[in-house]
Structures are given as C-alpha cells and as structure tokens.
Amino acid sequence: MSDYGSYPAARPRRLRTTPAMRRMVAEHRPHPADLILPAFVREGIEEPVPVSSMPGVVQHTRDTLRKAAVEAVEAGIGGLMLFGVPLVKDAVGSQGTDPDGILQVALRDVRAEVGDELVLMSDLCLDEYTDHGHCGVLDEQGRVDNDATLERYAQMALVQAEAGAHTLGPSGMMDGQIGFVRRALDEAGHTDVSLFAYTAKYASAFYGPFREAVGSSLRGDRKTYQQDGANARESLRELALDLAEGADMVMVKPGLPYLDVLKTFREHADVPVGVYQISGEYSMVEAAAEKGWIDREAAIVETLTSFRRAGADLVLTYWAVEAARLLRR
Ligand code: PBG
Numbered sequence: 001m002s003d004y005g006s007y008p009a010a011r012p013r014r015l016r017t018t019p020a021m022r023r024m025v026a027e028h029r030p031h032p033a034d035l036i037l038p039a040f041v042r043e044g045i046e047e048p049v050p051v052s053s054m055p056g057v058v059q060h061t062r063d064t065l066r067k068a069a070v071e072a073v074e075a076g077i078g079g080l081m082l083f084g085v086p087l088v089k090d091a092v093g094s095q096g097t098d099p100d101g102i103l104q105v106a107l108r109d110v111r112a113e114v115g116d117e118l119v120l121m122s123d124l125c126l127d128e129y130t131d132h133g134h135c136g137v138l139d140e141q142g143r144v145d146n147d148a149t150l151e152r153y154a155q156m157a158l159v160q161a162e163a164g165a166h167t168l169g170p171s172g173m174m175d176g177q178i179g180f181v182r183r184a185l186d187e188a189g190h191t192d193v194s195l196f197a198y199t200a201k202y203a204s205a206f207y208g209p210f211r212e213a214v215g216s217s218l219r220g221d222r223k224t225y226q227q228d229g230a231n232a233r234e235s236l237r238e239l240a241l242d243l244a245e246g247a248d249m250v251m252v253k254p255g256l257p258y259l260d261v262l263k264t265f266r267e268h269a270d271v272p273v274g275v276y277q278i279s280g281e282y283s284m285v286e287a288a289a290e291k292g293w294i295d296r297e298a299a300i301v302e303t304l305t306s307f308r309r310a311g312a313d314l315v316l317t318y319w320a321v322e323a324a325r326l327l328r329r
Contacts, residue, residue, distance in 0.1 A: 028308040030301070032076045032324035036121065036274070036316045040213050041065045042085040043095075043102035053209035054279055055286045057318050059085055065106055066113045068321075075324040079119030081169060081316055082106055085214050086129055092137050093129030097155040101129075104163040111164030121167040121196060122160045124153060124181065133211075133218030135172035135225065144225055149174050154184035161190040167248075171198040173225040179245030196274065197247035200235035200261050202227045206254050206280025213279065235261050239268060247271065249314065254278045256303060259310040266311025274314035275307045282318045301326055 015025050040059045042049060048058035060068060065082075072080055084103025086095035095101040103122060110120055126149065127135045136149030149172065157168055168185075170177045178197050185193050203226035211218060227234060235252070242250055250269055252262045253276035265273045285303070289296035300319050304327075307315050317323060 028305060030304040030308050030315070030323070030327055032320075032327055033078050034308075034312075034314050035077045035304075035320040035323060036079045036081050036119075036314060037068075037072055037077055037320035038081040038083065038276075038316055038318060039065060039068055040083045040085055041102055041106040042215075043087040051209065051213045053212050054283050054318065055290065057213065057282070059213065062106055062109055066109050069110045069114045069118070072321055073114050073117045075321045077118065077320045077324050078314065079121055079167070080110065081121040081123060082110070082165075083123045083128055083214055089129055089131040089215075089217075091131060092152065093126040096126055096129040097152065097159055099159050099162065101159070103128075104159050107160060107163035107165050116166075119166050120164060121169050122163075122165040124156050124160065124168045124170040125172040126152060126156075127172075127216055127218070128214045131217065133216040135222065136174060144174075146174050146176075146225075150176060150180040153177055153181055157181045157184055157193075158188055158190070161185060161188070161193045165193065167194045167196050169196045169198060169251075171201065171253075173198065173201050173222075173227070175241075176245070178242050178247050182246040194248040195246065196249040196251060197242040198253055198276075199238050199242045199247065199250040200227060200252045200258070200265070202229050202254065202258060204229070204254050204257070204278070204280070206257070206278050206284075209279035209283045229257070232261055232264065236264065236268060239265060243269065243271065249274055251276055251314075251316075252312075254281060255307055255315075256281055259306065262307065262310040262312055272313040273311060274316060275310075275312040276316040277303060277307070277318070279318070297326055 042059035045061050048060050048064045051057045086102050125135050127133055134144050136144040139145040203223045249272040251274040252258050255275045255277040262275050285299050288294045
C-alpha cells in the first residue's frame with residue numbers, strides 16, 4: 001500500500017474533522033433574527049387551545065399571546081406573523097375588517113406589550129374569517145371573485161395598520177393584491193407599513209394542519225387562485241408583478257417542496273426573500289420524532305439550514321422560538 005504514498009492529495013474530509021472545523025467553514029448559518037413565528041389568537045377562549053395536528057402549537061388567548069410575544073423578544077427572533085380566529089364567521093369575513101375583530105385587538109395588545117422590539121406582522125387574507133373557508137368573497141356562481149376580494153383586502157389592510165401592524169402579509173393570491181393594498185395604505189397615510197407578499201404560494205397538501213389551527217371549514221380546494229405545483233416559471237411572473245406593484249419583501253410557500261423556486265427568487269429579486277415552513281412541514285417532523293424515527297432537533301436545524309442554503313433571508317417557522325435556542329448552542 002505504501003507504494004501509493006498518501007494518495008489522494010485532495011481530501012475534502014480534512015475540513016470535516018472536528019466540530020470546531022466544521023463550524024468555522026460553514027457556508028450558511030441560520031440566525032435567530034431571521035426567524036418569524038406564526039401565531040394564532042382565538043376569540044372567546046379562557047385558556048389556550050392546543051392544535052392537535054401540530055403538537056406544541058396552540059391557539060392563544062389574548063393574554064397568552066402577549067406572553068408569547070415577550071418570549072419571542074427574549075429569544076431574539078425577528079418577528080411575529082399573527083392570525084386571528086374569530087368566534088363568528090360569515091360569507092364576507094366581517095370580523096377581518098372590524099376594528100374590534102380579534103386580530104385587530106391582538107395587534108393592539110402585542111404592540112402595547114413589546115412596541116418596536118420585533119416586527120409585528122399580520123396575515124391579510126379572508127379564509128380565517130369566512131364561513132366557506134375561501135380566501136375571498138364568492139360571486140353568484142360560488143367562485144372566488146378577485147376584484148370584489150381586493151376591496152375587502154384594502155379594508156383589512158387599513159384596520160390592521162391602524163391596530164399597529166408594521167408589516168402586512170397578503171396571502172390570498174388574488175391578482176393585483178399588492179398594488180391595490182399599497183394604494184389603499186398610502187392614501188390613508190400608512191406609507192411606512194410594509195408589505196411582505198406571499199408571492200409564490202402553491203396549492204399544497206401540506207396546509208392540512210393549518211385548517212385546524214384556524215378552524216377552517218373549507219370545502220373543495222384553492223386551486224383556482226393558488227399556484228399549481230407543476231409550475232416554476234410562473235412564479236417568476238408572480239414575482240415580477242409583486243415587485244412592480246410595490247412588494248417590500250417576497251415569499252415562497254411552502255418551503256421544503258419548493259426549494260428550487262426559493263433559489264430562483266434569490267437570483268431574481270433585489271428585496272428580502274422569505275420562505276414559509278408551513279404547518280404540514282412542521283407536523284411531519286413532529287410526528288416522525290414522536291415515533292422515534294428521526295432526531296427532532298437535528299431535523300429542525302437541518303431544514304432551517306436548507307432554506308438559508310437555497311437563498312432565504314427570512315424563515316417563517318412554528319419552531320422559531322425553540323430554534324433560536326438551538327441555533328445559539
Ligand atoms: C392564508 C394562509 C394559509 C396559510 C398561511 N396563510 C392557508 C392557506 O392558504 O391555505 C398556511 C400556513 C400553514 O399551513 O402553516 N390565510
């Protein structure tokens with residue numbers, strides 16, 4: 001064997017020899033400040049209600065949400081994305097535009113509690129508020145009416161901005177939603193409220209557990225407005241439109257099944273790019289870990305690292321607070 005000397009000369013394994021070496025040469029590092037915690041606040045409950053399909057996630061009371069916000073500040077994460085779960089749902093999602101609707105009172109609570117210590121974001125979409133569970137209002141044939149929905153989104157934007165949101169997350173995939181909401185905000189003087197556009201949002205089976213989290217009664221699917229998973233090029237068209245309409249940040253959603261789209265966004269967008277690790281992605285890891293089939297913490301960090309590697313500046317994840325601790329180790 002010694003005839004061969006020390007062949008091969010190139011040994012990539014040299015840089016993998018110790019934890020310190022691996023840490024030093026790591027190309028990508030998820031950071032707590034890049035993480036955004038999505039959180040649910042439900043009207044009319046006295047105690048937090050666990051979301052059974054998302055172990056560890058709850059529907060908060062107003063009070064426990066304030067505490068969660070303080071914990072988020074202490075953990076050093078970047079922000080919160082709030083979703084409201086109203087007591088009463090109706091065809092037009094009235095509670096989404098009521099200044100005293102659950103999301104609006106929660107925004108005021110959290111803003112009063114933590115001020116500008118983190119970025120306070122709110123979901124700008126109707127599906128949490130409609131009795132049919134669609135992201136917009138329906139026309140006489142029962143189809144989601146794009147332009148009538150835009151009017152509702154503009155009203156939602158104003159009440160959310162007035163309640164103290166720093167950033168709004170239009171997530172309904174209506175055409176023209178970014179431009180329409182931007183104009184409504186600007187005309188009302190909310191020029192500093194930013195828009196985090198759900199730009200490439202795919203009709204996904206991985207949203208399942210979210211339906212429980214917001215008590216959605218959706219029948220059918222969202223395939224006439226959310227993107228088809230077969231299409232990548234189309235997401236570039238959505239990106240061009242959202243940037244032209246004034247998106248301040250853009251997002252790809254879900255995360256793991258769409259890393260290619262995320263990478264393309266990084267190459268084409270000059271604004272911060274986010275990714276949403278959605279409910280089903282979370283629940284898959286939790287379920288497999290519960291069965292003892294995977295190492296939960298390692299899997300969490302690996303997914304977050306994969307988003308960074310694919311080009312994400314920001315990650316929405318239900319593990320945000322816990323991950324902030326894991327990343328500091
Ligand atoms: C729309 C919205 C959804 C999610 C975030 N915003 C549901 C959907 O579009 O079907 C899903 C998030 C998740 O699954 O974690 N309001």
